[in-house]
Amino acid sequence: MKHWLSFFIIVFGWGSTLHANVQEDRKIPFEVFxxxxxxxxxxxxxxxxxxxxSSSFTERTSPxxxxxxxxxxxxxxxxxxENDSLYLKMNTFDHGSLYYWKANRVTKKTIGYFxxxxxxEKIPFENYYSEVKLDADGLIDNRYLYIRxxxxxxxxSIQNWEFSLLARSSKTNYTLNDLKRLWPYFGFTGLCLVIWLSTLTFYFYLRRPEFLFYSTYILILxxxxxxxxxxxxxSIFSENHLLQHWISQSVIQLANVCYGFFFIYYLGxxxxxxxxxxxxxxIMSLIFVPILLIVVLYLFNYMDGLIFINAYFMKAVFALYALGLVYxxxxxxxxxxxxxxxxxxxxxxxxxxxxxxxxxxDGLLLNSRYYLLIGCSFEILIFSVxxxxxxxxxxxxxxxxxQDALTEKTKALRAQINPHFIFNALNSLQNLVIKNNTVSSLKYLSNFSRLVRNVLESSFESNAALExxxxxxxxxxxxxxxxxxNAFSYExxxxxxxxxxxxxxxxxxCQPFAENAIIHGLLPKQDGEKRLTIDFNMEGNLLVCTIDDTGVGRQATEDNGPWQQEKKKSRGIEVSKLRLDSSGKTSDNYEIIDKKDSNGNPMGTKVxxxxxxxV
Known part of the structure; x- marks a missing residue:
């Protein structure tokens, strides 16, 4: 959080501690034993x-x-x-003590990061340096300070160690150069936040595991x-810097696990x-092995094991990944x-x-992290696309x-209409035969056969030409x-x-609505004109079909009149309404109007x- 606060201080110019140049470091000579x-x-x-x-030491340090x-x-x-107190800038040692003179004797203070x-305290914007406050009269023999x-x-390498004397704390000397070093990381933070939120949102919407694994991968990465x-x-681990280091060096293993599962589900x-x-x-099985080893090594505080895993195991994992990509x-x-x-x-x-x-x-590979920053940014952007x-x-x-389900549903509904219509038509033909009306029966049979043939020929298509x-x-x-x-007329x-x-x-x-108008509207009517009119008109991109009858109206049909048969559901109307609803192309695809005169008497029905x- 210190760097975030510093970011806003630098951007908005708050405070009086910003300087154009870093204060001059005065290098302190030292010897090693x-x-x-x-x-x-x-x-x-x-x-x-x-x-x-230090130049005489060619070997590297050992844990x-x-x-x-x-x-x-x-x-x-x-x-x-000239100063009551000064600050010693030094490499951040993992364990260490500073020995100085106080109260006529040698005293020590702990300075190890762990x-x-x-x-x-670690110096902000510096990867490897810390500072500790010195007393003006703390030199041993008025000359030395000792560090273990x-x-x-x-x-x-011991030759990498540096020590400097500062007149004031580096924490009060943030500069624009510090911001220049960190702005790529703040940009990467914004990129990760946006892609993480979007992939997590897609996971909750689609419930696809690849989105969950990739959002987790981005967070860990x-x-x-x-x-x-x-x-x-x-900010997370507070003062437990040792645990912080183990996790910071091991978290890439968890990232590899998440990436592996994402890879599996994304590619199928x-x-x-x-x-x-x-x-x-x-690869996943191999990754879980060092994760378990890291836990054991941490419990036994065996740092050499962590160094070995990070140095060699990651290379083996990436080699296997590369092999899969080549395939x-x-x-x-x-x-x-x-x-x-x-x-x-x-x-x-x-x-x-x-x-x-x-x-x-650079044992922690921090100073070359810009390469990783660039590569990860490209990876995240490509995968987001x-x-x-x-x-x-x-x-x-x-x-x-x-669409396929809608097509199948429409076919199923149409299949229910045809038997319904044919059954009614055959009933009508039966009535004519019973009445011994040979001429009408033959004419009816001729029309019926032509109609059935047309119905059967069109049964393989969901739609038919208006003609x-x-x-x-x-x-x-x-x-x-x-x-x-000829009890009614039509046009x-x-x-x-x-x-x-x-x-x-x-x-x-339209046929079921026309049939309903005849059976329940026109035929029950005893007096007056019995007429059915069907009109087709275009309104914009809509074809408006109006089925208008001069029958008794829907209210009269609900009463027990002389023409009222045993109440039953109109299957053809029900199926036609379902077909209209299932098309999903318009929200108000049909309307039924009860026509009435100025006195409120029924004058028929309009659909x-x-x-x-x-087209």
Missing amino acids: KDNLKEDSVDNVPIGGNFKP DEFYWIRLDFTGFMDSFS DKGSES AKRITFYE YFYVCGDILNIYD TKKDYPKIHSLMYI IIFNAKNAQAYFVLPASFSFLISYMLHVYFADPN GLNYKVHLEFRRNLALQ MEIKMLNDYLELESLRFD INCQTDIDTASTEIPFMI ILKLVVE
Whole structure:
């Protein structure tokens, strides 16, 4: 959180501690003496020890060895006389003590980063340096300070150590140069936040595991890339710096696990890449082994094991990943592969550059992290496009399934209409035969056979040309007129500028409403005109079909009149309404109007169907 606060201070110019240039560091000469004693005590300070210049030490430090460092302040006495307190800038040692003069005796203060109660603090915007406050009269023999230090996190060259004397704390000297070093990390933070939120949202919406694993991968990867630089771990683990270090160095293992599962689900390796699927599970199993080892090594405080795992195991894992990617290059089976390849290779290449171009003394690989930052940014951007592409495919697939389901539903509903209509028509023919009306029966049979043939020929299509629909309606109405001895009249009108040959509507969508108007509206009427009118008109992109009768109206039909038969559900009307609703093209696709005169008496019923035509 310290870096975030510093970011806002620098951006908005708050405070008076911003400087154009960093204060000048005054390098302190020092000598080193390797310590074989394990006890850290003021009585063991090797004041007369055989100290040697750091240039004489060619070997690297070992996690098992302590070193005594003697700082010589001979040339800095003017600074001590002019200041009540100064600050010592030094490498951040994992364990260490500073020995100085106080109250006529040698005293020590803890300065190790992993030591409890350490009085040193890491310098903001610096990866490897800390500072500790010095007293003006704290020099031993008015010349020296002694440090007993140990490095356990990596193997470091002693020649990499530096010590400087500062007149004021580095924490009060934030500069614009500090911001320039950190703005890529703040930009990467924003990128990760946006992509993490979007992938997590897609997971809750689609419930696809690849989105969950990738959102988790982004979160863990962000901690690995920026956790040390932006001091995020300090905010989480407070003063437990040792645990913080173990987790910061191990979190990449968890990122690899999440990436592996994302890789499996995103590419569908089980179905499309069975060999890669097996390889990925081998890699996962291998990754879980060092994760368990790291837990055990932490409990036994065996730092060499962590260093070895980070140095060699990651290279083996990445080599296996690269092998799988090479296989996919020559065996790509879906579009997702073309997102995986550039994204994964950008990360692998950036990681290799991150390791290869690291300073030999940069044991934590922090100063070369810009390479990793760039590679991870490209990877996240490419995969974000790839995941959005997969969402697009998912929506298209769902839309196709819905369309297929709608088509099958429409066919099923139409299949219910045809038997219903044919059954009624045969009943009508039976009535004519019973009445021994040979002429009408033959005419009826001729019309009926033509109508049935047209119905059967059109049964394979969901829609019919308006021309065919009008012809079938005309045949049907003529059949019904013959059946009931011309008890009603009818007409079918079509707007002249409608191309009836190319305009298509749902097959036999009007017939059930016309049948209902005849049976329940016109035939029960005892006096007055009995007329059925069907009109087809265009209104914009809608074909409006109006079925208008002069019958008794729906209210009279509900009463027990002389024509009222046993109440039963009108199956044809029900199916037609379902067909209109299932089309989903308009929200108000049909309307039923009860016509009444000025006195409120029924004058018939009007049904209005609004159909989106297909030309």
